[in-house]
Amino acid sequence: MFIVARLDTIVEEWQGVGRAQAPSLTRSETAELRDCLKGVLLAIAREMERDGTGVQRKRGATAGEPGTDAVPSIRHGRLRQQCGIGMRQLVEEFSSLRTTVLARWYFSGARKDSAAVLHQSLRFNQAVDSALSESAEGFTQALTAARDAYLFTLAQDLRNPLSTIHVASAVLARPDFGPDTRRNSTRRVRAALAQMDGLISDLLEYTRRRAAPGIPVDPSSCDLKHVCEAAIAAVGATRTARAVQLATSGDLVLRADAPRIQQALSNLLHNAIEHGDAQSVIKLDARADDAGVSLSVWNAGDAIPDASLEAIFEPGVRVPGGASAASDRLPTSLGLGLFIAREIAVAHGGNISATSSAAAGTRFTIWLPRTQAHSATEPGPVPADARQMSQHID
16 A cells, blocks of 8 residues: 555654654654654554544544554554644644655556546545544543643642641641741741742742743843852841852853842752752852853752753653652742743743763753844743742742
């Protein structure tokens, strides 16, 4: 059959559309996607070989039911949702497949008379529609599961600081406790409130990012050395005590949104505290040249696998934990900190990168250009409450 004979060529062209829509796919995701696409095409070919009755075949199961993981189109829909594309892009993928196969088939000379062309075209379109329907079901199932897991994680993460506040408030209500105990309880309350503020702030930013492209920034002249110092002070006041060394060089005065840059640096510092070696010093370097400024956060500890480095800035992706993770650290399980740091860097016309190895440690670097190109998509205004929530409580 035409599709089977040209399977690899069609898959390569179809996969090119998928890469364009989700360029941050890891190697394993790319390989899995290719297997899914082959399976979908072979299923379409088998569907066309059935005795055509004009009635779409009835599937034996619905996405989410036992045994559906083996259905290629359902697996495809789930994988594409996990890669971060939307339903519209999913439909566009199948539209591209339809156009690719029909054009190749028509110009291959494999067609016969007009009636045969019409008959085969109808059967092919019917099979593609069936595969698209299954893929959409898998997509919806995965999206629902992801949202449920996300809400569950948020509830769990908010419960921990609320429990801390509950216990500390009981201590503060007891006049028989000494001043040191009461000060310690007050510190715990402030740290718990800051943790809740960070979680809610990340959720607000993520929700706004989903509603409109880009994180809005309001650049003005600022000294990034002062921004770095403010980020260190904010993190030191709210997290488990860790030494952070600041090193600066060059002219760090730049047009940037200082609160946003502080937010990005705070997220990177939180990440280093949570996942780095608890006994090592965290290093924050700010270095400037004529082209721009590099802000990097370094920590020792377990290396991040290469496959994870490719997708670590996507929402919901968490830095793998390891032996260096301390039990007393405050979790940031929503997996939004690095995503928001990336969006802030991109909003300034810059970028963010990561390197990690057992020998050299882990380094996240934000690069900000001195000359920022005007974005074609002008971000909308930020609600006052959202801007306020983006700042850590002192």
